[in-house]
Amino acid sequence: MPLQIKDIIDLQTLVESEQVEFKLAGGKDGKGELPKDFWPTYSAMANGRGGWVVLGVKEQAGKFTPVGIADPEKIKTDLFNQLNDRDRVSANVLRSENDVQQVSLQGTDVLAIHIPQAMRKQKPVHLKKSPFGNTYQRLHEGDRVCDDMTVKRMLAEQIYDSRDNEVLSEHYTFQDDIDLDSLKVYRNLLSANNPQHPYLACEPFELFKMLGGWRKDRETGKEGITLAGVLMFGKWDAIIAAAPNYMVDYQERPEAKTELRWVDRVCPDGTWSGNLFDFYRKVYQKLVADLKVPFTLEEGQRRTDTPVHIALREALVNTLVHADFSDRVSILIVKRPDMFGFRNPGMMRLPLEDVIAGGVSDCRNRLLHQMFLLIGLGERAGSGMPKIFSGWRMTNWRMPRLRENPFPAQTILELPTASLIPQHVLDDLHRRFGETFDLLDDFEQVIVATAAIEGWVNHERACQLTTRHSREVTLTLPRLESKGFLVAGGEQKSKYYTLPGVSVMTPDEVFSLGAVVSSTHNEGDSTYNEQRSTHNEGSSTYNAQGSTHNERDSTYNELGSTHNEESSTYNAEDDQPASRDEYGRLLNRFIDRPYIDDVDNLTEAFRDSLFTLAAVPRERLRLGDKELMKSVILNVCQGQYISVAALGQILSRNPNALRQQYLKPLVEQGELKLAFPQYKNDPKQGYSAA
Numbered sequence: 001m002p003l004q005i006k007d008i009i010d011l012q013t014l015v016e017s018e019q020v021e022f023k024l025a026g027g028k029d030g031k032g033e034l035p036k037d038f039w040p041t042y043s044a045m046a047n048g049r050g051g052w053v054v055l056g057v058k059e060q061a062g063k064f065t066p067v068g069i070a071d072p073e074k075i076k077t078d079l080f081n082q083l084n085d086r087d088r089v090s091a092n093v094l095r096s097e098n099d100v101q102q103v104s105l106q107g108t109d110v111l112a113i114h115i116p117q118a119m120r121k122q123k124p125v126h127l128k129k130s131p132f133g134n135t136y137q138r139l140h141e142g143d144r145v146c147d148d149m150t151v152k153r154m155l156a157e158q159i160y161d162s163r164d165n166e167v168l169s170e171h172y173t174f175q176d177d178i179d180l181d182s183l184k185v186y187r188n189l190l191s192a193n194n195p196q197h198p199y200l201a202c203e204p205f206e207l208f209k210m211l212g213g214w215r216k217d218r219e220t221g222k223e224g225i226t227l228a229g230v231l232m233f234g235k236w237d238a239i240i241a242a243a244p245n246y247m248v249d250y251q252e253r254p255e256a257k258t259e260l261r262w263v264d265r266v267c268p269d270g271t272w273s274g275n276l277f278d279f280y281r282k283v284y285q286k287l288v289a290d291l292k293v294p295f296t297l298e299e300g301q302r303r304t305d306t307p308v309h310i311a312l313r314e315a316l317v318n319t320l321v322h323a324d325f326s327d328r329v330s331i332l333i334v335k336r337p338d339m340f341g342f343r344n345p346g347m348m349r350l351p352l353e354d355v356i357a358g359g360v361s362d363c364r365n366r367l368l369h370q371m372f373l374l375i376g377l378g379e380r381a382g383s384g385m386p387k388i389f390s391g392w393r394m395t396n397w398r399m400p401r402l403r404e405n406p407f408p409a410q411t412i413l414e415l416p417t418a419s420l421i422p423q424h425v426l427d428d429l430h431r432r433f434g435e436t437f438d439l440l441d442d443f444e445q446v447i448v449a450t451a452a453i454e455g456w457v458n459h460e461r462a463c464q465l466t467t468r469h470s471r472e473v474t475l476t477l478p479r480l481e482s483k484g485f486l487v488a489g490g491e492q493k494s495k496y497y498t499l500p501g502v503s504v505m506t507p508d509e510v511f512s513l514g515a516v517v518s519s520t521h522n523e524g525d526s527t528y529n530e531q532r533s534t535h536n537e538g539s540s541t542y543n544a545q546g547s548t549h550n551e552r553d554s555t556y557n558e559l560g561s562t563h564n565e566e567s568s569t570y571n572a573e574d575d576q577p578a579s580r581d582e583y584g585r586l587l588n589r590f591i592d593r594p595y596i597d598d599v600d601n602l603t604e605a606f607r608d609s610l611f612t613l614a615a616v617p618r619e620r621l622r623l624g625d626k627e628l629m630k631s632v633i634l635n636v637c638q639g640q641y642i643s644v645a646a647l648g649q650i651l652s653r654n655p656n657a658l659r660q661q662y663l664k665p666l667v668e669q670g671e672l673k674l675a676f677p678q679y680k681n682d683p684k685q686g687y688s689a690a
Contacts (some may be wrong), residue, residue, distance in 0.1 A: 019051030022059040025069055032069040034078050039127055040143040042115055044136035046093045046125040050117040056110035068108030075111060076100055091122040120349050124154040137406055164228035164365035167217050168242055172225040174205050177238035179273040186277060193376040212367040228367035236274040247330035250283045256338035276320050283333055287312050311391030315413055317378040319344045321369040329410045340415040347409045352402055358386035396420050401464040407669045421449040448485050451497055456504050458496040496678045507676050507684035510590040585640055591675050595641040595686050599649045610636055610650050618652045633662055634671060634689045641675040641686025663687055
């Protein structure tokens with residue numbers, strides 16, 4: 001049941017979810033009509049996470065003024081008539097008339113239309129007859145026409161329940177393309193998990209066939225190796241022939257940073273098969289290598305499996321069996337001191353809240369899933385994600401974060417290893433709020449603690465802390481504000497909350513407090529020394545080896561990249577002047593990376609190096625290649641924040657056009673991070689590659 005909108009307060013809180021549109025719907029005669037731009041929004045929300053369209057409300061500068069609709073019943077009737085007209089739209093995703101609420105706000109009637117997320121079999125939800133050129137997705141609170149490749153991917157998801165049961169051509173053979181050592185190890189694990197299993201009596205080829213690695217298509221009569229068989233047990237040349245975009249990668253990173261520096265890595269390098277089964281075996285051992293196992297006995301035997309082991313095992317299997325191997329994004333597993341991260345290409349087939357709640361399953365690669373299940377890995381019936389969340393909850397670690405990025409399509413699961421509420425934070429909150437803090441429920445306490453730990457919290461961050469629906473989060477934040485636990489700042493979708501008496505500094509305040517005292521790098525004065533600077537020899541992209549943007553990994557560099565505002569809340573005792581480093585970039589204790597405010601302040605050599613990276617757009621006024629421009633921007637922004645004005649100087653482009661066409665989409669996709677995430681449109685905003 002969707003949220004019931006009862007008054008203007010509900011609208012003001014709903015807007016923080018970033019899934020709401022306000023439209024006047026006055027019509028030419030003033031009596032009201034369904035606006036034409038409703039339908040691209042309907043398509044986009046249905047193809048995404050759903051959302052709300054509120055008709056009859058005027059939005060201006062963060063203020064919501066109900067202007068009303070003269071004849072709500074007429075619009076409601078027109079809506080359902082058009083929803084069931086296949087010349088207008090391909091599917092009606094509204095579940096009942098309850099999804100359309102007629103609400104009286106300040107004496108005027110408005111219509112609040114809840115658009116649920118479409119089911120996989122309904123996507124793409126498109127306008128007119130053809131999905132190509134008529135399918136939309138949400139991007140930056142706007143509706144964007146999907147390219148043909150995105151539409152084809154949706155159609156493939158719609159048609160095929162399982163993406164891995166495709167029978168490959170007769171040119172794939174068991175003798176030449178399957179790694180028999182992998183299959184032998186699999187048999188041993190099957191025997192250990194179920195010593196009486198009938199498949200154990202089979203010869204290697206028969207075992208492979210029984211597992212689903214070889215099948216006959218009963219519709220066409222075609223038989224041969226399946227895509228699942230090659231992915232699970234194949235040799236490298238066979239794998240990349242069947243799935244050209246296939247790539248698996250494990251990285252162990254030494255610090256809680258997003259940069260691509262690793263101390264251990266597993267990826268196809270010619271020394272092992274590269275298949276999914278061997279990747280799982282290699283990576284799982286590395287993931288759990290440093291976990292402490294408490295001494296517990298079970299039936300007289302020491303138990304070596306903890307909830308964390310189970311959660312990591314399930315997360316790794318989930319990543320492999322839910323991946324869309326036709327997509328260009330790689331499978332990437334990251335282990336860092338502060339977290340474990342899992343990325344797979346492709347979006348979730350079910351709404352995120354349904355996946356987290358469990359009980360429903362729609363696996364993209366069902367043969368692969370079955371192969372893992374037979375050796376005791378993976379969970380049936382949608383119980384995997386609840387088991388991950390349960391395991392993490394039992395350790396009192398911070399809640400896992402499951403999210404999607406639509407461009408390019410990928411699903412990301414982050415498992416932080418930080419304590420949910422550290423004891424010193426709990427003690428501080430009790431000193432601040434007394435016994436009233438204990439009267440809050442668990443979720444409310446976590447939100448307040450997050451504001452204390454990270455300096456601020458917003459709707460998006462709060463959603464990452466819970467398995468509750470985002471609508472409940474929407475109402476919880478203002479409730480905590482009314483009780484005096486939080487104070488709101490910012491407006492609309494930039495709204496955030498801090499503890500009382502704590503303020504997040506504006507860019508103007510940051511730069512006024514961090515006035516530059518020297519134009520040369522001084523190691524004694526600078527708050528950024530050589531160890532802290534992101535522009536040192538070890539991690540800098542200002543060298544020949546690091547100057548090329550890695551497209552496969554860039555979309556996942558945001559892993560754990562939520563900006564930590566502990567250093568952005570002002571304390572007068574910490575007020576220190578800023579300086580510039582040896583390249584002329586501004587160094588300020590309130591910003592976690594060097595900042596380029598004006599290219600004229602840079603050294604000539606460093607300025608020329610940036611101009612060299614941007615040589616193509618500098619020389620060509622009309623580039624005609626958006627992907628190339630994105631790559632150049634990400635290269636230029638590596639290891640530093642750059643103001644939009646300075647970026648315009650470097651690229652020889654209008655700053656406002658850059659912001660709208662490239663910077664905002666790259667921030668939305670997680671490939672750029674903001675120096676000031678609470679003040680997204682501030683003129684002093686800085687952009688850095690995530």
